[in-house]
Amino acid sequence: MTLDVPPKLPDNPTRFMDQLRALIRSRNLAYKTEQTYCLWIKRFIRFHGLRHPSTCSEKEVEEFLSHLAVQRNNSVSTQRTALNALVFLFREFLGQPLEDLSFEMARRPTRLPTVLTHDEAKAVINHLEDPHQLVARLMYGSGLRINEALRLRVKDVDFGMQQIIVRSGKGNKDRTTLLPDSLLEPLKLQIEACLIQHKQDLASGHGEVYMPFALNRKYPSEGKEPAWQYLFPASRLSKDPRSNVFRRHHLLDRSVQRAIKMALRSAGIYKQASSHALRHSFATRLLEAGYDIRTIQKLLGHSDVRTT
CATH class of the missing domain: 1.10.443.10 (Intergrase catalytic core)
Known part of the structure; x- marks a missing residue:
């Protein structure tokens, strides 16, 4: 298996995720970034009952990010990664920039890196x-x-x-x-x-x-x-x-x-x-x-x- 090689996309993608992946690749972002963004965007869609993101607004984004902090107890870096993915989705893909987001910030601190002697x-x-x-x-x-x-x-x-x-x-x-x-x-x-x-x-x-x-x-x-x-x-x-x-x-x-x-x-x-x-x-x-x-x-x- 070649897990770090991006799969081929249709020449004229019509499916939502294929179109999103095509845009990410047109911006020359790393394949790891593509995988991460798509993962968080799929989680966002599932969280809102499979609603299409174009029908969502700042309110739905705030609810999802607050859920990560309060219910999921995710770290600051995890919540920030999810935010970056959603900012890309709304600003770059949907053309709907997110303005003045207000959500519960994650409080679990990032762990200090482990160092070996x-x-x-x-x-x-x-x-x-x-x-x-x-x-x-x-x-x-x-x-x-x-x-x-x-x-x-x-x-x-x-x-x-x-x-x-x-x-x-x-x-x-x-x-x-x-x-x-x-x-x-x-x-x-x-x-x-x-x-x-x-x-x-x-x-x-x-x-x-x-x-x-x-x-x-x-x-x-x-x-x-x-x-x-x-x-x-x-x-x-x-x-x-x-x-x-x-x-x-x-x-x-x-x-x-x-x-x-x-x-x-x-x-x-x-x-x-x-x-x-x-x-x-x-x-x-x-x-x-x-x-x-x-x-x-x-x-x-x-x-x-x-x-x-």
């Missing part, structure tokens, strides 16, 4: 096996989000400049980040392994990887080039939901998350941690090493230094 991070990583171990080392050593690591292609590892190039990260932005000395040799070996797999796929009549945006039309043969292959290829081919072509996608994030959860237990670490804790720990190590907050913000790809 250096020894804890090493213990977790040592309880993993490749390729999950190398993904975790990238998250801890380069500060990558899990899907930023999994979507890396061969060409995104710059050994000459000793940096990782993150393409279309959160907010659909590119950035560069650190490539530690300790990862140089493991990444070279990983590239060798993925290119061996690529040659086998080519020999079996496959070997064409998914190309973002319209690059597959602009450069129809590039999808078979070694540079574009995923650094962490999946163990088997899967069908592209838009073209029905069988391709080798990258590892799924949930398999890495599951492996890291098991590694945390095996290492005897009982903090409320997930794979994202490795990224938090990367930032903490930089602070401890004397890096300034603006540099850390740039390496993490945060738009706002307050997030950092």
